[in-house]
Amino acid sequence: MTTTKGSPLFDPSFVEQVQQFSLRVAQAGKGGRLAEQKTSARGQGLEFADFKPYVAGDDLRAIDWNIYRRLGRVFVRVFEEQQDLPVYILLDLSASMFLEHPARINAAKQVALALGAIALNQHDAVTLLPFAERLQMQHKSLSGKHQLLRLAQLINETTQQDKTSLAEVLSEFAGFPLRQGLVVVISDFFDNQGIAPVVDALGQLRHRLLMVQLTQPWDSDPTLQSDISGDVRLQDCETAQYADMQITPELLANYQTAYQAFNQALTQLAEGRGAGLLRLNASQAVLPQLTTLFGHGGLRL
Amino acid sequence: MSFSNLPLSVVLVGALVIALALFALQWLRPRTKVVKVATAQFWQQAAQQAPARVLWQKFHYWLALLLSLAIALLLWLTLSGVQRQHDNDAHLSLFFLDNSVAMQVDGRLSEAKKRLLQDVANSQPEQRQVWLGDAVAMMLLREQDNNALLGPKLVAVKATAHRAVFSSWLAAMQQQYRNRQIDLYYYGAPLNASELAAVPQQIHLHARYAAPALTQNMAIVALGQAPAQSGLWGKVDVMFTLYASDARPLSANLVKFSLDGQWFQPTDIRALGNGRFVIRDMDVSSAPQQLQVSLANDDDFVADDSATLTLASTPVIKLQLATDLPAWLRTLVQLDSGIRIVQQQPDVVICQQADSQCPQAPAQLLLNAAANSALFSTAGESWQAALQQQWQRNGWLALAAQQQFPELMLQASDTPERQVQLNNAQLSQLLAAQSAALPSLISQSLRWLANKQQFTPYLAVAEPWPYTENTQNAALAATPLLAGSQQNEAGQQATASLLVANLSANMTETSPLEQETFAGAVTPLSMLSWGILLAVLLLLVEWALLQRGRLP
Structure with missing residues (x-):
């Protein structure tokens, strides 16, 4: 498994390091298998939650005999049940992710694998959902540490698609009757319809949300690209449409204003709904940036 | 300035320079860099915020500017050229x-x-x-x-x-x-x-x-007639001349003859040298006949391959004689085949001047005893020169100077009637000397009095109609004749044929x-049309470049 430049995309040390991290949500949805995520479900567990009157069929071992002795009535102890967390990884495969050098997709795949490895390590269910113009539902969710290799294979098999319709993909995903969990959107969030429809679609998700925004240094400062100067004909990598520009300071200022507004919209969305937002520089190593995100070992959403 | 005033060489050199300049401009034209980006949406937003047009900025697309200038200047120069053309009236x-x-x-x-x-x-x-x-x-x-x-x-x-x-x-x-x-x-x-x-x-x-x-030309360059040298009455000699641009031998076998449309072969044709030939003793006793001489084989230039001549006619003069005339005179006129003695309605009458019984006639030959000359009189003066030339040709003027012939006297009278007065004594003197000039004098005097032409006018092509005193419309005199036979309003007939030796010879000269x-x-209209057409073509080129994204 290599990057487009030939360097290894995944290596054992990378996986080993990311497995030290943990991913927790405030409360996972009920209905899953027993695992490590907190849920509102009551059942088997270690942490005491409450008492309830005994009914036929309750576990006799849970009867609190001290209460029966004092009150003469039979109560049983109930515990918080910890279940697994459904993690839905939406990986952007549009042309913009494959364009530059290094391509954003390399970092995106590493992030996808890292988050998947963390989730599998804590017995959560991982579903990989590549997308571009449409969402691709090609396999079932993966659970268990032994599925890490399978996840890596799935990630590696992904190939470039055409243009992005991020807003439509998110709307489509929001309509699926899935157990509430964590949605990880790994993308550059570039959509020719603008960021507003994307923000609206993200707001409709019933899941916890983690946005991983792949960036390049020249996104915010186009002058870092030597070709962007004088009279240029810009071609959209996804639609192949041309736009003739004369690069002037005024135009650059307008560009930067537009880009800042784009970032601002994502930031406001993350703050508004308590979502996670990781801006990842695709030209730099992924692991150090993930370490910053996960802080002292865990990320709680 | 107008392109139409320039010499062709300058126009061609100018076109070459323009082509080279355009070729150089193609190399110098800044080529737009194409950059594929993922952030096109931000660039579009930035461009939308920029103003559509900004003054005082540099030209970004020189090719577009040059094309526009070429179209505009072409139209301008075309129109201004048209205007200048109108001004050039000199x-x-x-x-x-x-x-x-x-x-x-x-x-x-x-x-x-x-x-x-x-x-x-x-x-x-x-x-x-x-x-x-x-x-x-x-x-x-x-x-x-x-x-x-x-x-x-x-x-x-x-x-x-x-x-x-x-x-x-x-x-x-x-x-x-x-x-x-x-x-x-x-x-x-x-x-x-x-x-x-x-x-x-x-x-x-x-x-x-x-x-x-032409590579070669053969022609009939002369055709004419004269009274027969044999002296036979009612006969003429016809002369014709052949020309060949090459050195071929010229013989009578190269031509053929027709008379009033009927082919015939003259019996007596003699070569006179230098391409000249004579047909002796052509019979003209019957009515006027048309003789056509044609080359046996036509060549590329057929106009000089044939010539037509109206042969002389022999008009008969009706003569009435008075009773008291000398016997020799009566005998002399009876020997003339062209004269018929009549007793009434004569053309000419001969009388003694003193004869009071002289019959009435349009013309009179009077014998007198007083004058020592031959007196010719009629109205006008135009006839005098011709008559004098005739006497000159006959040699009578020289004889008169030697006192051996009557002196010629010409007199313009008030009436158109013709009259000749001859001296009896001088006629008797000529008779006594058995002079051959006596019958000629009598014969020619009678024919002058009868005023009947023997020869119809015969002309080379493009010569004007002959002026005669009978020509009623003087304007006809300047009208050149086309080849062939023509008749004017007065009934006069003239025959014209090519017979221009220089023209036949020139046909083979470069x-x-x-x-x-x-x-x-170039006409203003065509210049305007071409200019507009060219401008339209340039517009099509510009449109094609726009379609292909070569122009903004």
């Missing part, structure tokens, strides 16, 4: 189409007309005239006439048997347009050196079509003037 273009007999050779006239149509189509109607070199030069197109009128007019133009009138027409043009610069475009028979030398300096001659020389290409100005 210049005149004359087109002359020769349809003389030399153009009867197959293909000459059609080729000349074709060239003329092409050239006139490219000329400016405001400053050109088109002339036809007919027997009398006539204008086909005046200034301002539409060029399209020329074609239908030329359809009816044929090459007819008349001599070229180019020289006389040229002199008239020089006289008429002496203050204008003239470009003369010529389409016709080759001009010889003398005709070229006569072209004035103000006229620039351009031989657009000079007929090519013109010293080389043919030129037409350098006439």
Whole structure:
């Protein structure tokens, strides 16, 4: 498994390091298998939650005999049940992710694998959902540490698609009757319809949300690209449409204003709904940036 | 400035320079970099915020500017060129189409007309005239006439048997347009050196079509008649001359003869040398006959391959004699086959001057005793020179100077009746001397009195109608004759044939003037049309470049 430049995309040390991290949500949805995520479900567990009157069929071992002795009535102890967390990884495969050098997709795949490895390590269910113009539902969710290799294979098999319709993909995903969990959107969030429809679609998700925004240094400062100067004909990598520009300071200022507004919209969305937002520089190593995100070992959403 | 005023070489060099400049501009043209980006949406937002047009910024697309300039300047120069063309009034273009007999050779006239149509189509109607070199030069197109009128007019133009009138027409043009610069475009028979030398300096001659020389030509260049040398009454000798451009031997076998349309072979043809031949003792006793002499084999130029001559007639003079005339005179006139003695309605009467019983007649020959001369009298004076020449040819004037013949006296009378007075004594003296001149004097006097022509007028082609005192309309005198036989309103007949030795000889000579290409100005209309067409083409190029994304 290599990057487009030939360097290894995944290596054992990378996986080993990311497995030290943990991913927790405030409360996972009920209905899953027993695992490590907190849920509102009551059942088997270690942490005491409450008492309830005994009914036929309750576990006799849970009867609190001290209460029966004092009150003469039979109560049983109930515990918080910890279940697994459904993690839905939406990986952007549009042309913009494959364009530059290094391509954003390399970092995106590493992030996808890292988050998947963390989730599998804590017995959560991982579903990989590549997308571009449409969402691709090609396999079932993966659970268990032994599925890490399978996840890596799935990630590696992904190939470039055409243009992005991020807003439509998110709307489509929001309509699926899935157990509430964590949605990880790994993308550059570039959509020719603008960021507003994307923000609206993200707001409709019933899941916890983690946005991983792949960036390049020249996104915010186009002058870092030597070709962007004088009279240029810009071609959209996804639609192949041309736009003739004369690069002037005024135009650059307008560009930067537009880009800042784009970032601002994502930031406001993350703050508004308590979502996670990781801006990842695709030209730099992924692991150090993930370490910053996960802080002292865990990320709680 | 107008492109139409530039010489062709300058125009071609200019076109080459323009092509090289455009080629260089293609290399120098800044080529736009194409950069594929993922952030196109932000660039579009940035561009939308920029103003659509900004003053005082540099031109970004020089090719677009150059194309626009080329289109605009082309239209401007085209229109301004048209205007300048209108201003150039001092210049005149004359087109002359020769349809003389030399153009009867197959293909000459059609080729000349074709060239003329092409050239006139490219000329400016405001400053050109088109002339036809007919027997009398006539204008086909005046200034301002539409060029399209020329074609239908030329359809009816044929090459007819008349001599070229180019020289006389040229002199008239020089006289008429002496203050204008003239470009003369010529389409016709080759001009010889003398005709070229006569072209004035103000006229620039351009031989657009000079007929090519023939490889060989044979012609009948002379045909005439004279009273038979044998002296037989009612007989004439006919002379004709042959010409060949090559060195072939000339013989009578090369020609054939017809009389009033019937082929015949004369019995007595003699060669006189240098291509001259004589037919002796042609019988002209019957009514006037037409003799045609033709080459046995036609050549490329058929106009000089035949000639027609109306042979002399022998009119009979009705003569009435008075009773008291000398017997020798009666005997003498009875011997003349052309005279018939009548008793009434005579043409001429002979009387003694003192005879009071002299019969009435239109003309009188009077014998008198007083005058020592031969007195001829009638109205007018035009007849006098001819009569004097006749006496001169007869040698009678010399005899008169030696006192051996009556002195010629000419008198213009008030009446048209003709009268001759001869002295009895002098006639008796001639009779006594048995002079041969006596019957001739009597015979010729009687024929002068009868005023009946023996020979019909015979002319070379394009010579004017002969002036005679009987010509009623003087304007006819200047009218050149076409080949053939014609009769005027007065009933006079004249015969014309080609018989122009120089013209026949010139048919095989090459013109010293080389043919030129037409350098006439482009018409304003055609210049405007071409300019607009070119501008439209440039617009199409610009549109195509826009479609292909080569222009913004």
